[in-house]
Amino acid sequence: MDRKKWIDLLQNGLQKNLPYFQNAQFAKSSKEIVEASVLALWGFEDGTEEPQLLLTRRSQNVPTHKGHYAFPGGKRHDEDEESDPLETSKATALRETHEETGLDPESFEIIGHLPILPTLSSGYWVRPWVGVLKEAVSKQKIDLDPGEMEWAGWIPLSSFQNPLHYRLDRFESNGQTFATHVYTIETHRIWGATAAMIHNLLSRLEL
Secondary structure, three states, X not given: OOHHHHHHHHHHXXXXXXXXXXXXHHHHHOOOOEXXXXXXEEEXXXXXXXXXXXXXXXXXXXXXXXXXXXXXXXXXXHHHOOOOHHHHHHHHHHHHHHHHHOOOHHHEEXXXXXXXXXXXXXXXXXXXXXXXXXXXXXXXXXXXXXXXXXXXXXXXXXXXXXXHHEEEEEEEEOOEEEEEEEEEEOOEEEEHHHHHHHHHHHHHOOO
């Protein structure tokens, strides 16, 4: 599908009421609420009709989720403050994406957002925003912040749709067992909150 059809599909999917299956478990386990936002950014290459999703891998220097795959994003700063809480959340996602990847917020269009997802280990309550590049993936210059990120790449939609790349797994934390979505794509193991966001979004799109 082309960019316009993909945006239409995203807009329709984001209107649906579809909670995260592990939301209640994570909410009970979260201690201190820290507001955060991330950006699930999609793009197309010239001459292709398959969307690709930008993911990053966190460095070993960050305080939480070391080496985990994630969307660009982070916690709210005072400079993000707007009169509308949603606009504040979006400002956080745009600022963090620019700081971590160097991508100009003018280079993509924000389509909407998913529900807030509380994370287990960090106590963050994360709102994922969804965007689409205005120009081709190959025209984007990724300039990673080495203090926070050690890798970034674009993963095709079909890689997430491949049933061989997905499984439902379990992990333990503080004596409790939790279910988690896991996508294993080549050497990339994407799980936890990021995988939950991806799975929720694709379920909304019925893909």
